[in-house]
Amino acid sequence: MPLNKDAQPALLVLADGTAYRGWSFGATGTTLGEVVFNTGMTGYQEVLTDPSYCGQIVTFTYPELGNTGVNLDDEESDRPYVKGAIARNICTIPSNWRSTESLPDYLKRHNIIGIYGIDTRALTRKIRGFGAMNGAISTEILDEDQLLEQVKQAPNMNGLNLVREVTTASTYEWSEATSEVWEFNPKDGKTNPPTYTVVAIDFGVKRNILRRLASYGCRVIVVPANTPAAEILSHNPDGIFLSNGPGDPSAVTEGVATAKELIAAGKPMFGICMGHQILGLSLGAQTYKLKFGHRGLNQPAGLSQKVEITSQNHGFAISGDSLDPQVEVTHLNLNDKTIAGLRHKELPIFSVQYHPEASPGPHDADYLFENFIKAMESARAA
Ligand SMILES: NC(=O)CC[C@H](N)C(=O)O
Numbered sequence: 596m597p598l599n600k601d602a603q604p605a606l607l608v609l610a611d612g613t614a615y616r617g618w619s620f621g622a623t624g625t626t627l628g629e630v631v632f633n634t635g636m637t638g639y640q641e642v643l644t645d646p647s648y649c650g651q652i653v654t655f656t657y658p659e660l661g662n663t664g665v666n667l668d669d670e671e672s673d674r675p676y677v678k679g680a681i682a683r684n685i686c687t688i689p690s691n692w693r694s695t696e697s698l699p700d701y702l703k704r705h706n707i708i709g710i711y712g713i714d715t716r717a718l719t720r721k722i723r724g725f726g727a728m729n730g731a732i733s734t735e736i737l738d739e740d741q742l743l744e745q746v747k748q749a750p751n752m753n754g755l756n757l758v759r760e761v762t763t764a765s766t767y768e769w770s771e772a773t774s775e776v777w778e779f780n781p782k783d784g785k786t787n788p789p790t791y792t793v794v795a796i797d798f799g800v801k802r803n804i805l806r807r808l809a810s811y812g813c814r815v816i817v818v819p820a821n822t823p824a825a826e827i828l829s830h831n832p833d834g835i836f837l838s839n840g841p842g843d844p845s846a847v848t849e850g851v852a853t854a855k856e857l858i859a860a861g862k863p864m865f866g867i868c869m870g871h872q873i874l875g876l877s878l879g880a881q882t883y884k885l886k887f888g889h890r891g892l893n894q895p896a897g898l899s900q901k902v903e904i905t906s907q908n909h910g911f912a913i914s915g916d917s918l919d920p921q922v923e924v925t926h927l928n929l930n931d932k933t934i935a936g937l938r939h940k941e942l943p944i945f946s947v948q949y950h951p952e953a954s955p956g957p958h959d960a961d962y963l964f965e966n967f968i969k970a971m972e973s974a975r976a977a
Pocket residue numbers: 647838839840841842843844867868869870908909910911912
């Protein structure tokens with residue numbers, strides 16, 4: 596029996612024809628996307644609102660979603676960007692002092708379809724075995740063959756530029772730092788007025804990245820992804836930040852071209868996830884699609900001796916074969932030895948495939964923001 600009063604029978608079909616039946620939560624209708632899985636035990640609201648998940652239907656392996664409801668502070672952007680949510684079970688009566696709404700009501704309000712009652716362990720094993728594939732959730736097409744026909748209409752993630760769907764329409768300034776109650780590193784900059792000007796190129800930026808930059812004493816100017824290099828440099832930034840974002844990085848040709856021009860300007864540059872891939876591409880590397888990607892909060896990254904436990908969410912990676920000799924690998928994902936961090940040997944440019952801003956996830960890698968500040972400090976002194 597369904598838990599929520601407005602649940603409807605729902606069907607999930609994958610591109611290989613596998614079908615799973617459950618109940619709906621949130622909106623009803625039909626939705627298509629790439630089905631991926633996230634293994635985090637917390638942070639469903641941050642995942643749902645991370646623009647990097649645009650175009651994807653996310654399977655949550657944590658067995659029950661919605662226990663702490665949703666709240667205004669945990670939004671990583673202006674709305675949820677996932678194409679759908681898949682859960683083993685849901686909670687309809689949240690219990691948390693910060694909660695302002697239940698997860699099913701929130702998803703319904705934002706017109707996002709969820710399905711629960713699914714054997715998410717079997718589904719995850721399926722995706723691990725075959726790789727991430729397209730799928731559909733529907734409450735209106737309950738015939739498996741008919742829904743499979745719809746799945747064939749879903750775009751292929753390979754070669755897909757989704758940045759245009761999520762980037763800011765116009766330039767804005769961000770000044771909000773991590774709030775005092777949540778600040779875990781009290782020795783952060785918190786200089787007022789801010790010490791450094793950073794231009795952040797928005798490929799689908801998460802708010803907590805902007806907060807961490809502000810906490811470290813940066814005045815952040817967020818610009819649309821297609822902003823020309825000359826306009827970015829006209830803000831006279833101390834450093835340039837390249838954000839996370841959805842889709843295939845190799846399709847974001849305008850971003851790669853801009854990054855190339857910015858590299859030539861010699862300013863400190865820092866990239867996270869999509870930003871890391873775009874920096875890599877602009878330094879001559881190539882990217883490729885991983886079988887099922889890394890999405891979770893306990894991905895180990897490092898080279899030797901020191902390991903960081905990191906928050907990750909990506910389906911593409913930089914290929915080691917194609918790296919410019921000027922660039923060195925600073926981190927590997929220690930589960931599968933894929934490249935997780937890069938640094939230019941001569942220029943103040945570095946990037947990571949993971950999420951040092953957490954939200955959700957561990958804070959092991961927060962020092963990278965400090966490294967960016969140090970790079971800007973040295974560039975000013977020079
Ligand atoms: N979080 C991100 O920035 C993801 C980058 C890219 N869309 C990928 O899937 O690899």
